[in-house]
Amino acid sequence: MIVCFDIGGTAIKGAAAWSVDDVRPVPRRQTPIHDFDAFVAVLKSVIAEIGSVPDCVVFSIAGIIDADTDRTIMANIPSVHGRLLKADLEAALGLPVLIANDADCCALAEYGAGAGRGHRVVFGAILGTGVGGGLVIDGKLINSGGGFAGEWGHAPVAATRAGKPLVELPRFSCGCGLDGCLDPVCSARGMERLHSHLAGKTMTAEDILDDWQAGEAEAARTIDIYIDMLSGPLALVINVTGATIVPVGGGLSNCAPLIDALDVAVRGRILRKFSRPLVVKAQCTIEPGLVGAAVLGLDFVDRSKAS
Template identity: 60%
Template sequence: MIVSFDIGGSAIKGGIARSETDIVPLARRPTPGNDFTQFVATLRTLINEAGERPDCLSFSIAGVVDPDTQVLTAANIPCAHGRKLAADLETELGYPCLIANDADCFAMAEAMSGAGRGHRIVFGAILGTGVGGGLVANGRLVNAAGGFAGEWGHGPIIAATAGTPPTAIPAYSCACGQKGCVDTIGGARGLERLHKLVHDIDLRSEEIIDLWVKGDEPAARTLDVYMDLVSPPLALTVNITGATIVPVGGGLSNSAPLLARLDAEVRQRILRKFDRPLVVASQCRVEPGLIGAALLGLNFARELTDAA
């Protein structure tokens, strides 16, 4: 048995996992973001609720573990930011600990329990407030030891023009420190930014998509620009990874027409041709981070047992 956690800036969600099909949620607690002692105490309380000693603990967290130093970058959880979190929690709690990025856990959940079942290489893409992703090959997370694989949202790759007729696209500054990243235009805030750029009108992403579905010409123009910017980087990611399915999570994945359009645009741009959808909605719609962390934890616990 393992205890898994999905830790965000506002809440800590826990779960007990005995197998891939037996994952039971625990209570949700507020995240003590600025107090590491209280952070540990909250985790200990949830572990005690499990009622038995776990083999290990696994964590989905909104941050990235440096694969060389094992230091966590997690801006929205200050008390964990800059720590070798796995080592610190092992010292405090007394169990082996596994830390993984939330997008990686999403990808793992989709690969093993969602839309990626039966596929050897699964690329999980996040189109939420921003853009993220994770890569699973042969049932194993590429970033199991930490790292940045799957982060297709970052890097100066966005085209300078998009749409017909062409619209000039500024190299917007990204939170990662670079300019021109997919993250700056690919998520919900990015879609809103593009609509403002093209039409000088402020609308929420949901409103833009709703107008587009209803045939609104300005919204259609915005979606043309969006697809010209987002589909080439995603197609390149598919070519490089060899993914045969791309489950998508995040707020924009709630629009079936948007995903269908993105799927068509990506399939036009990749080398391998599919006669079926490639970019699809995620199937793990409830607690994918918790499910993914549980699956990673179960694999980790098996490896510990095999090595003993």
């Protein structure tokens, strides 16, 4: 048995996992964002509630482990930001600890229990508050040692001319410090920014998508340009990785017509031709962070026992 945690800025979700299909959540706790000792105390309380000593503890975090320094980049939780989190937690809990980015865990969840079952190469994409992703090949998370693999939302690759007919677009500034990333124009807030630039209207992404599905012309123009901007970089990711399925999570994935339109556009831009959907809605929508953490932890335990 392993214990899984999904760590967010508001809540800590915990679960015990005996298999990928047997993940049992416990009630969530509030995240102590400023006090590391209180943070550890919450983790210990979850482990105590589960009542058994786990083989390891696995964390899905809304952040990154810097592969060069092993330090955590998680600015929304100051109590863990900048720490050697794996070493600190192993010392505090007295158990082996694994840590992975939440988008990576979502990709693992899709590989183990979702749309990625049966596929060797799975690229899990996130379209929501941000644009992110994770890559799993032969059941192994490419980012298992930490780092930035799968972060396709952060590179200066956003088109400056897109749509039919073509329209000129600015290079929007990104929170990562670069200009021209996908994140500030293809996330949910990015869609809103794009629509404001094109139509001069302030609307939520949900309302833009509703208007698009209702045939409203300005929303249709925004979504046409959005799909054009997003599909090219995603096609490049697929060509480079050889992914044969791209499950999409995040809030925007709840709009099925948007994912269908993205799939059609992407399949028209890749080298390998698929007669079936390639870009699909993620299937593991209930606590994918915990399920992905379970996949990672159970594989670690199996390999440890084998050696």
